[in-house]
Amino acid sequence: xxxxxxxxxxxxxxxxxxxxxxxxxxxxxxxxxxxxxxxxxxxxxxxxxxxxxxxxxxxxxxxxxxxxxxxxxxxxxxxxxxxxxxxxxxxxxxxxxxxxxxxxxxxxxxxxxxxxxxxxxxxxxxxxxxxxxxxxxxxxxxxxxxxxxxxxxxxxxxxxxxxxxxxxxxxxxxxxxxxxxxxxxxxxxxxxxxxxxxxxxxxxxxxxxxxxxxxxxxxx
Amino acid sequence: xxxxxxxxxxxxxxxxxxxxxxxxxxxxxxxxxxxxxxxxxxxxxxxxxxxxxxxxxxxxxxxxxxxxxxxxxxxxxxxxxxxxxxxxxxxxxxxxxxxxxxxxxxxxxxxxxxxxxxxxxxxxxxxxxxxxxxxxxxxxxxxxxxxxxxxxxxxxxxxxxxxxxxxxxxxxxxxxxxxxxxx
Numbered sequence: 001x002x003x004x005x006x007x008x009x010x011x012x013x014x015x016x017x018x019x020x021x022x023x024x025x026x027x028x029x030x031x032x033x034x035x036x037x038x039x040x041x042x043x044x045x046x047x048x049x050x051x052x053x054x055x056x057x058x059x060x061x062x063x064x065x066x067x068x069x070x071x072x073x074x075x076x077x078x079x080x081x082x083x084x085x086x087x088x089x090x091x092x093x094x095x096x097x098x099x100x101x102x103x104x105x106x107x108x109x110x111x112x113x114x115x116x117x118x119x120x121x122x123x124x125x126x127x128x129x130x131x132x133x134x135x136x137x138x139x140x141x142x143x144x145x146x147x148x149x150x151x152x153x154x155x156x157x158x159x160x161x162x163x164x165x166x167x168x169x170x171x172x173x174x175x176x177x178x179x180x181x182x183x184x185x186x187x188x189x190x191x192x193x194x195x196x197x198x199x200x201x202x203x204x205x206x207x208x209x210x211x212x213x214x215x216x217x218x219x220x
Numbered sequence: 221x222x223x224x225x226x227x228x229x230x231x232x233x234x235x236x237x238x239x240x241x242x243x244x245x246x247x248x249x250x251x252x253x254x255x256x257x258x259x260x261x262x263x264x265x266x267x268x269x270x271x272x273x274x275x276x277x278x279x280x281x282x283x284x285x286x287x288x289x290x291x292x293x294x295x296x297x298x299x300x301x302x303x304x305x306x307x308x309x310x311x312x313x314x315x316x317x318x319x320x321x322x323x324x325x326x327x328x329x330x331x332x333x334x335x336x337x338x339x340x341x342x343x344x345x346x347x348x349x350x351x352x353x354x355x356x357x358x359x360x361x362x363x364x365x366x367x368x369x370x371x372x373x374x375x376x377x378x379x380x381x382x383x384x385x386x387x388x389x390x391x392x393x394x395x396x397x398x399x400x401x402x403x
Contacts, residue, residue, distance in 0.1 A: 003311065006335025029337070034351070037339060059308055059337040 005057035005108040007031050009042045010187045011143030012053035013177055014112045014123045015151055016136045017170035018163060020198035021114035021121045023053045024174045026182075027207050028189035035189060043195045045202045047072055050086040050115035051195040052093075055140040056128065057108035064107060067096075086115025090124035090132065098130025110140040116197050136164070139177075142185040147177035167196070179210055222349030222381040222388040223253060223264035225319045225329045226361075226370045227342050231398035232327045233367065234319075235374040236264050237349065237382050238390030249390045258283045260397055261299045264319040266347035267334070272318065275306045300330035300338060308336025319344045327397075349381030349388035356380055367396060 012025040029037035042061070044052045046068055054061040068089075075083060084092075090113045100106050110127040125140070126132045137151035154173050158165050165173065174194065182188050193206030223236045236253035239246055253265050255273075257280040265272035279302045287294045303318045311334070318332045331344040342363055345353065356377060365373060375392055382388045396403045 006311075007333055007337050029339075031333065034354070036333070037341075040339070057335060059311070059335040062337060063308065 001103075001105040003108075005060075007036065007058045008187070009040070009055045009058055009061070010185055011139055011141040011147065011181055012042065012055050012110075012112045013143050013147050013151070013174055014053065014114050014125075014138040015165070015170050015174055016121050016123050017165045017167050019121075019167060020116050020196060021051075021123050022167075022170050022174055023051050023112060023114045023195045023197075024178055024192055025053045025055070026178065026189045026192040028187075028191070029058050030187045033187070035187075038189060038191065039207070041193060041206075043193050043204060043206075044068070045195070045204060046089060046115075047083045048201045049083065049117045049197065050089055050113060051197055051202055051204075052089070053112045053114070053140075053195070055110050060107040060109050064093075064096075064109065064111075085117040086113055086122040086124070087117065089113055089115075090122070090126065090134075093126045094130055094132040097126055097128060101129050112138050112140060114195070114197055116199055119199070121197070142181055142188070143177070146180050146184055150177050150180065167198075171196075175210070179212065182210055182212060221253065221266040221347030222353070222378050222385060223266050223319055223346045224350075224374050224377055225264060225344050226365070226374055227327045227329050228365055228367050228370045230327065230367065231396055232329055233370040233374050233394065233396050234262055234264055235378050235392055235394045237347075237378060237388040238393060239382075239388055240269055241387050244386075246389075251390070252393060254393055254395055256280070256402075257299060258287065258294060260293065260399075260402065261296070262395065262397060262402070263299075263303065264346065266318075275303065275318070278306060279303055296326075296328040296330070300328075300332065300340075303330075303332050304336055304338035307332050307334075311336050319346055345377070347381075347388065349378075349385035352384040353377050353381045367398075371396065 007029045015022050025042040027040055028035050029040040042054050046052055106128040108128050113124045115122050124134045125138045136155055139147045178192055182190050190210040191207045196203045225234045238251045240248040240251045255263050255276045282302050283294050329344050330340050378392045
């Protein structure tokens with residue numbers, strides 16, 4: 001109870017754009033400082049309107065994945081045409097994580113939920129303490145320090161023009177953030193996945209590889 | 221400890237060193253860390269000997285029961301999942317890293333590290349000695365090796381780890397698990 005995470009995932013990034021939401025995460029499971037498992041997917045397609053990205057303990061993420069998959073199956077069996085909305089899932093997850101923390105036995109994860117439902121895009125955050133909120137841009141772990149400012153700056157610029165970024169702009173921005181994280185986060189990796197959610201559904205891409213630029217090394 | 225398992229077309233090669241330590245004393249220098257949990261399903265154990273033996277015994281019992289109910293040999297994934305369930309539920313109390321490799325039907329290697337994560341991989345290493353050979357493995361591993369290439373690969377890797385890791389040593393125990401049996 002109240003233990004330390006073992007195999008962990010680092011930052012997850014989320015960004016709303018006009019028409020949907022994007023989530024991105026690298027594909028490494030770190031065992032302390034060792035990049036032990038380099039082909040892990042930390043993005044989960046929950047249903048046709050929602051994706052979930054997890055950082056933190058990956059064994060706990062697998063447990064969450066099983067819970068969610070069973071929930072989705074049970075729901076389909078009801079056959080009433082309804083499926084969980086991203087907001088509902090976010091709320092459910094908040095309750096689960098908060099209750100576990102209240103028993104001093106947390107699921108050691110910070111999770112981003114992204115989705116499109118009823119024409120509206122959704123991006124929410126829940127962490128192992130049960131802290132939950134929504135915002136047009138989100139990041140966990142190191143991303144909160146390095147990527148969030150970049151994401152917010154872009155959204156500021158767009159808000160002045162009264163719009164959200166386009167899908168391409170958002171995608172490019174996320175990749176730039178992932179590169180910054182690769183440069184500066186010692187627990188990151190240059191292979192990553194991206195999930196795009198729009199009215200049409202969920203698209204999972206990856207694993208893709210980031211190109212790093214080390215030209216500045218010559219200046220030293 | 222250094223333990224390893226590699227898939228090849230037709231089976232799995234598993235290997236381990238043979239050293240058990242209590243602190244700096246070598247309690248057993250001829251340990252067998254390759255433990256059968258079913259006819260063609262083995263596991264490689266690392267971590268606390270007591271914990272891993274207990275878990276392996278429990279899983280062997282569960283598998284035996286399960287295969288009687290099923291009236292056929294249990295699946296690879298089932299065995300791995302049983303290990304994972306124990307390791308995850310009792311993660312606080314356990315210090316166990318398991319690699320169950322097995323081929324009925326198709327050869328598969330799974331790894332259950334500390335914490336209780338379950339992953340399938342083309343090859344897996346574990347134990348304290350594994351840290352010293354990640355570089356060697358990354359540089360040398362190629363998918364699609366033959367049985368004898370795998371055996372050589374595992375033997376070389378284990379040997380390198382055993383030299384450098386004080387908690388690994390003794391002899392290398394190798395096994396090849398195929399449809400025909402375990403050698």
